[in-house]
Amino acid sequence: MVYHVLIVEDDPMVLSINRRYLEKIPGFVVSGTCDSFDEAIRLTSKYTYDLLLVDITIKGNSGLDLIKALRKREYPADLIMITAAGEQEAIRIGLQCGIVDYILKPFQFKRFQKSIALFLQRQELLHSGSPLTQQQIDQLQSLEETTIEKEEDAIDKGLTPSTLALILECINQQAGDFTVSDITNLTNLSHVSVRKYLHYLESKQVIEMRLEYGTVGRPTAFYRKKS
Known part of the structure; x- marks a missing residue:
């Protein structure tokens, strides 16, 4: 199966890194990129993506506003939030909207892989085609609990x-x-x-x-x- 991804990022350098990381993982295709709220709304109105990588800081409204708008529309894609800051309020809102993961930039490929692995695990559990067992539900809840990496672990000690x-x-x-x-x-x-x-x-x-x-x-x- 091929997963189609939309990257919403206004920093060309970070966009390039995210694209390069994603292209290293079999089964994932960058089907679209944009740098603003309005363009993301336009693209998601026209196309159906499996996964969105969304930076909080984008042109126009914020990435959080985009996530809330997509959830209000019941847009089916999973979401991974990417940002340079670890604001608790942003994390709380993101989790309420059901994001797969929240990662701080800059990050290494290994951390990016972890996010994609969480996405794949959720896909496997939620689209199995049969009713979930209690064990599978517990596993899904366990995935939710491990989505946020502690801020102090995201970058080296002594850096903020x-x-x-x-x-x-x-x-x-x-x-x-x-x-x-x-x-x-x-x-x-x-x-x-x-x-x-x-x-x-x-x-x-x-x-x-x-x-x-x-x-x-x-x-x-x-x-x-x-x-």
């Missing part, structure tokens, strides 16, 4: 989601290569702090780094968003 989101926003403003100083000037954070976050993003394969050697002194580290 709010600062990470700020740095990601600054990175998205860069047309090409950038340095630690470029991000420092935009955020007013220390060089040490910025370097720590850039190292983290590099380890998650969100950005890449190269060293440029001059005639004297230390080499300069240049960073770039990974395509």
